[in-house]
Amino acid sequence: DTEVTQTPKHLVMGMTNKKSLKCEQHMGHRAMYWYKQKAKKPPELMFVYSYEKLSINESVPSRFSPECPNSSLLNLHLHALQPEDSALYLCASSQDVRRLVAYEQYFGPGTRLTVT
Amino acid sequence: AQSVTQLDSHVSVSEGTPVLLRCNYSSSYSPSLFWYVQHPNKGLQLLLKYTSAATLVKGINGFEAEFKKSETSFHLTKPSAHMSDAAEYFCVVSHYNNNDMRFGAGTRLTVKP
16 A cells, blocks of 8 residues: 545635644655645645654744654644645655655645635 | 756647656765656656666656766656646655755646647
8 A cells, every 4th residue: 555645635724723634654654744835836845754753844834733643644733824825735755764865755645725 | 955957847749749858956966866747636646766776767657767967867758648647747856865855846748639
């Protein structure tokens, strides 16, 4: 099974709402990622989790809060978002994050987020 | 610092004709290189990867890419385009590990009937 699943597929939220995005993989991967993708742009890395610990935070505003409850699950908690945060949020996983080795990443289908 | 440049933002081909999507990288070390495809409103799918083994890499759906160190290029090719190949294609370079992956700006491939 090489699938990364993401829920929900679409999310519309107001600027005062709190919501969460969920990502799951059952490939035994030890690294998981959140990306943000605006229309007609490449994905931008937000967070990297390695062995369930946050290893990279690409200066993401605190209104985005990641969580890795176990090695298969990755959440992104959203609070007080702005309209410019509307985008496709992609989750990905890879076998590992190890120095001098670049593993292929497996991407989920994404959550299309609209902030009103 | 590493970087990756996709030389064409948009490529249009006719069905059945060859596809060439160009990617150049800059690197101080031996890079790992990837091509991903993204269909509309979908996630990214790995087409192929180069990690210092054979310089000609074969991927899924008939795509292949050749690593040319002297030209710092990793162009993606396919002999005969299919309508289902219409999508956005991203070239990605990594020098050290998955914390250091850089995406190109993307090339949109259009396939005409």
